[in-house]
Amino acid sequence: MKTLRSALLASALALPLAAPAAFAETPPGVLVVAQNIDDIVAIDPAQAYEFTSGELVTNLYDRLVQYDAEDTTVLAPGLATEWTADEEAKTLTFTLRDGVTFHSGNDFTAADVVGSLSRVIELNLTPAFILTQLGWTPENVGEMVVDNGDGTVTIAWDGDFSSAFVLNVLAARPASIVDMETVMANEVDGDMGNAWLNANAAGTGPFSLQTYRPNELVRLAANEDYFKEGPMLDGIILQHVPESATQQLLLEQGDVDIARNLTPDQIAGLGEGTKVETYPQAAVHFLSFNQKNEELTDPALWEAARYLVDYQGMTDSFLAGQMEIHQAFWPNGFPGSYDETPFTYDPERAQQILDEAGIELPITVELDVINAAPFTDMAQALQASFAEAGINFEILPGTGAQVITKYRERTHEGMLLYWGPDFMDPHSNAKAFAYNSDNSDDAYAATTTWRNAWAVPEEMNQEVRDALAESDPEARLEMYMDLQQQVQEESPIVIMFQASYQVAMDEDVEGYVNGATSDFVFYRLVTKE
Known part of the structure; x- marks a missing residue:
């Protein structure tokens, strides 16, 4: 089955998608999305701050705790299976999930947690302020995020915050865990792999990044070893289609499965075979x-x-x-x-x-x-x-x-x-x-x-x-x-x-989740006939 899925995805990714006119009927097992993706500036979780980049980070990476596709209102275990809070000492201790591997094949370890969170603070790019709320600085983050050597990590904070607040901070985009071995192997001039991660990905998420061409397309492949249910499809293709009228045409012709940027008038004028979900x-x-x-x-x-x-x-x-x-x-x-x-x-x-x-x-x-x-x-x-x-x-x-x-x-x-x-x-x-x-x-x-x-x-x-x-x-x-x-x-x-x-899609698409922010767009449970 794995060989068949891989072959199907490879075939789909070979489709000529450079221009809207080149679309063919969407292949089985691959979701094709027409979307304006020209807002992306960065896809490194330590820098990503745009709407579309948030969607990519969510599907490529995991966090210790996270809001997930099954219920976007519930803070669920991610790369941590459980945690305990010591409000008096202002710490949270996380038990890390066993058997998780990055897309590279490297094992997920406590060192990746320490390195990923410290990296955000040291780089100090746009979204770092979310983590620095916890009193973290380049000078003290090594004492605030500690590998206990027994499969647990203890995270401390400096401030009058409840552990519930800290958990929500750790569920935010910059707290995504990256494959530190791979990232640091691609470091250039002390950038901690930032330039490389803005063209590649190094996560444990439900999808891996196959192709990223700015203002053109993004191709994601299913991570068949993901620790949760799914992905249900072999892959996702996000095709840059800035014109909403073109998105509508492609959807109605069956050349894409989802159109993300239609106007209210276009939504109202959609023909048979399509449906609209409101989020x-x-x-x-x-x-x-x-x-x-x-x-x-x-x-x-x-x-x-x-x-x-x-x-x-x-x-x-x-x-x-x-x-x-x-x-x-x-x-x-x-x-x-x-x-x-x-x-x-x-x-x-x-x-x-x-x-x-x-x-x-x-x-x-x-x-x-x-x-x-x-x-x-x-x-x-x-x-x-x-x-x-x-x-x-x-x-x-x-x-x-x-x-x-x-x-x-x-x-x-x-x-x-x-x-x-x-x-x-x-x-x-x-x-x-x-x-x-x-x-x-x-x-x-x-x-x-x-x-x-x-x-x-x-x-x-x-x-x-x-x-x-x-x-x-x-x-x-x-x-x-x-x-x-x-x-x-x-x-x-x-x-x-x-x-x-409002998101328009083929009537056979099920399981698409679009929560209240771009960080809550999930493709893991999507199916299509």
Whole structure:
């Protein structure tokens, strides 16, 4: 069977895929995906920070603990089979999985764990900040990540963090474990194999990298010795097809199995033999008011605003398939999300709130928005619904860079933007939406609270700190749910939607998993007729 699978894959990989016109009907046992992959800058897990590179890392590598294809909401054993926490000593000890080999054939060992995590800190490339949160530096990481010599590794941290937080950090992309023997054999000028790993891969994951041609294609082959179920297919081909119209044509002709970047109109116009799956994404979209503007500081205005958003009207029309109503800062689909949506479009109630608070109307608010769909459409819808209560939005469209720069400088009035977590722990968003310990202009923080000049009540700041340190996992999640409810009820940040992502595919494709971030795209369980 192994010889047959290898032969089938070799045949599939020989297909002439250099241009869309060269596609043939997709081969059995190989999934062909049309996708825009030109965002990739790096595929070394110590550097990879783009959407598509995150997908590749997830399918090529494993971590000690990881969210996986069977259930993207459960933190599951990966290269570690079990772990024990010593909250007082601030350590986690992991028992490593026996019998795992890298794609090279090298055995997975504790030295690979120590080397991989230390390598991220020493290289100090873009995603390293996720691990350096643990107090790791090039000088101390050797003492923080220790091979105990008995098939276990102990990981320590310096900071008031719970082990639950640390586990989520270790489940993040830069904590992927690489084959240190192979990587260091390809070191050039002290780069710890970085240049080589940006054209190759050295993991234990369900797939190995066969071919990587930037802005053209990626070919993955099944790892038949993978320690979990699957892969079900012999291989995956990601073909760079930047034009969504071409993706649609190839899908409808049967030349690809999945089209990843279709527009809502194209999704709606798909013909027979195809299906569409919708996946909630981690990004939350919000409207916020800068508290440096005195007219926008009354909590009654914030409350009224929550009843002036036509949530259902937008998601039933131009946002259909792109967003779902969500009114809390941690996305649905992850432990600790608060999924109540108590606010609906009710201009009469909003007007009553404003009248009872004695807010002088009308007022005019400049609303900064990225000059692209669906953001401009959302801004126009908000402009129309808020005008009914005497709040007039003057829409200021700009490029993404212009809008975000203005936001960081705290020079906006109203802002229409979105936010996604850096890693899948609720603290990642709690620190952005519910924490601001220093609201001064010279205390820059990459958070929505500071950028909107909202001086978060100290009780809420303390709860964020307490949740970060809480050792009881269930109690910790309850604290984050409470924080979300508080922000939902009374803050100058009106969270409205959670993004959704639609993927079109052949009706015979099953088992494709697209979680809330690019790190949660899994091909291991995919089958096709």
